[in-house]
Amino acid sequence: MTANETVSWYESGLPTRERKTRGHFSTPPALVEQILDACNYTPACDLSQIRVLDPACGGGNLLAGAAQRLLAFSKEANLPQKKRLSLIQHNLWGFDPDPISCFLAEMQLRTLLSMDDSLNERRPPSPLHIHQADGLAFPWEQSQPVDLFLANPPYLAAKNNDLSCYRSSWQHGQVDSYLLFLDLALRIVRPGGWIALILPDPVLARANATHERRTLLRETTIRYLWHLSGVFPAYVGAVVLIAQKLPPPAMHQIAWRRGRWQRDATVEAVPDAIIPVHASAITQASLYRQPGAEMRYLLSDACSPQHLLARRLHEFLCEVPIKENPVFAPLNSLALIRRGEELSKDNALLLPEATGDREECYPVLRGGVDLRPYEKPTGRYWIKREAIKKNLERYCKPKLLVVKSTGVLQAALDLDGHVVLQTLYMLLLRNEKAQGDDLYFLLALLNSRLLRTYIYMVQTAYKWVQPQIEQHVLGHLPIPTAATPEKEKIVAYARKLLAVCGDLSPVVKLEVESKEGGSKAELEWQAIYEEQERAICALYQAALTEGRLIPEFPDKGVSYG
Template identity: 55%
Template sequence: MPQRERKLRGHFSTPPLLVEQVLDACGYTPDKDLSGIRVLDPACGSGNFLAAASRRLLSYGKQVGLSARTLARYTHHNIWGFDPDPIACMLAELQMHATFNSCYPRSQALHRLHIHQADGLAFPWQQCKHVDLFLANPPYLAAKNNDLSGYRSTHLRGQVDSYLLFLNMALQVVRPGGWIGLVLPDPVLARSNATQERQRLLAETTIHHIWHLADVFAAYVGAVVIIAQKTPPHTHHQINWRRERWIDAVPAQAADKVSLPLQMVTTVSQDLLSQQPGAELRYLLSTIKGTIIERLQRQLHMQGNSQTPRTLACLGEYVLIRRGEELGKESALLKSSAPQPNELKWYPVLRGGIDIHPYAIPTASCWIAREQIVKPLDRYLAPKILLVKSAGRLQATLDTQGHVVLQTLYMLQLSANPTSQPETQALFSAEDELYFLMALLNSRILQDYLYALHTAYKWVQPQIEQHVLAQLPVPAQAAYTEKEQIIDRAKLLMHACSKSSSVVELKAQSYELYEEQERAICALYEIALQQRRVPDPPHDVVDEGVSLYG
């Protein structure tokens, strides 16, 4: 199928090596009695999961001396697949027959297979809880681009993408003690429309593995493999997680002889994930335990439940956060050549990450006519922090030249009536306050804070959501001298940064200036934490992971 057609249909075949790894993780191995394990793939495509499961069933049968006829009966009874595409079903049947014939070339025992042209989501599964192993790499179809209204569950709430319907099905049809092996798009980790499914998954199953993989499919999302058993988790259960780029360089016939091509292995408490506000599968929480990031997040939460003076505020209390013109960077309304001196009604335009780099003075290469500017011009002409929206890391600079910006950038401007008034704010100009906030946004602390808690959970085209940006922590009581020095260094760094690089590249003599800025910002946050001591959790809880939200 052409690449464009595959993307439209959400069809991406599971690599054979990944199929083998999923089966291993689910315990479906030839050294166990597989004769009574019923396998279902409700979106089987060309049958990669089904053929691999069949191959293992046949291997088990050979080891215990079962006849071809008996194994054909087990294959017919235990291996089930559905797909609405007749060509996919035909390919799946061919794979299954080829797998059986490779073991029993002269046998005609395998007459029938339970591979059906049907929409697996359309069946009344409510009374069925007999599946032992649920395997699926369902279509990646977003509800905003596809009509999924024919499925009853989509009428119960807002946007439900197709893969969430399959996750619901898995939780419905798998028997107690059975296994689930799903390959899903990575928005399932943290997107708000998947909250209900994550809550059920964390409450009803013991999750053994979360593998977050890039480059598995030629799609605009990363892949998440979830391996879970249909049994409530123990209080101290730890989930194994891996975050890697996928490398599928091993032939399918050798797949059962190799280990996972995933390097780093660590764990996170399932109870910790369950206590996240939207049950987000924030596996990186295990890496920030005891760090300043964890302490900042915990203090923000505690302050929300306290009447005592706050030492940390949220960025949204100081600034208004808006997007620019709702145009793409390739819009025909943009002019790439500089206007003539007599063309007074054209304004320079900044397009996004291509034009914005941390600390670097922005330079436009496009222009837009005044009559094409929809949003209030005053927003653009006033000094503003610009921050790249489609990025996994914070990239901020200050614009004092009145550029118009596109919707791929956030504009941050001081609130006329901030809800949180820092003690030193009246002592600095509005532009200096913006320099200060820009320095915080470009700091390693907020970079790591945002990444570990929010943007790491989407491999491809990560987005910084507006509400997430508004909740970033800001020291509320910075001393005058320290704040002044941070502002002065920010102004120097604006001139020291390279105009041609996409990262902060400083002149050699300015490197220490940047490191000095980092130390000063870190000290500000440490002071904010010390002014109101964040109590450590009980020792016996820390060992197993404590919720950063209390």
């Protein structure tokens, strides 16, 4: 068994709960190789002066990858044996609070040295700089700057771990552990040095990472951003950030890739690799100008009319905040947004049929499983009156329902007074006198390709596992305010779609394109939906054009200051 296989064996033997609690997921060796290539840490370069630090080294996969390249460089440079050993001693540093992880990391390095045929002395140097210590608590200000900060830090949420001892004066809200390591890298890497971090994908857009993103985008030149699924057996996607600690040139482009991590240890011809779903580039300045410096890389990937219009819409809203906007109103100014009962869909309080006094039982919608756009929702479970904790009057009113735990915006109209669970948002119109048209208008917008693309590009795409539409994001969706002929058309089309949808079995999905051979009802549904889409795009284009003509809101431009 190789040293790397021993590390894998140790990790796989840990209980799942303990692995999650400790954030114990090692980096695949193939990904280590790609990261080192991206940092120009290759045997063809002079590696003799590059000090490598992994402050959360775990079993040592990242350090082992660096050690192999350092040995290859020293062999190519024909350095004396003593010099080769000293390079390993002085250039590679690892910290971890877990003693077993430190033992495994040192074993990996010593195994590499013992297997190197160019070293006559098989007894590896002592000591190696693998330390059982908290890398976040070390007094780095008293040591030499780091040349290459190489880390896959644990993802420990502050809500489940006491991280208060690390809190800095500027930090607010939830401070997760990976943000502390990102902050450490930004502080201790020398000018011109490299930062290579594997982070959970909430770093891309979550509000609590705003300060770190702004500092990263302002003070470093990000070379690569890889957003990957399937790297670790954990409920989170991975983001690989490769950056050089240099102020970014004005028009610098970040190369980004979005894809699945392919694992195949049994077939040598198919090594571990990134299988890209998308790949492109985006200017670093355009990320810095985002309201919270969000790394919305998909804004560069405009490949359809909906993508182009969604990007224009987002750019306009970055210049003119929605609360100051004369042509758009936030959705929450038109509708009260509330969640349903705080119960899971398999809760024992949900009954498969009405029991006892039927008048005291209410039909329940459990979530996206019971909702289809433009289809009348039907509750297949029931709940007793005494089990309902929230305002029953709200459930009885006409309302729109939006699925929360999804990456795709979708809404349904409920006119039958269903009780709903917390996996659904309820939208109750603030102006009850305008119930009819406004309900159908919002139903159409919330199921449109345009707003679905907008939500995906600015929020849900940046969380691979269990994406969710946050309530504040839904509440700030831009709704055109002008009364136009397009709005009247949209309302009429939405009413028609609801009528036609009842004749479809199964319901036609919104993604479907017009095709020959469908039933009469399907073809009619598709034709109406496409007409509605054209009207919605025309409505938003007109609002954007009007907004651009208003002189009080000039383009604010971009500054890294």
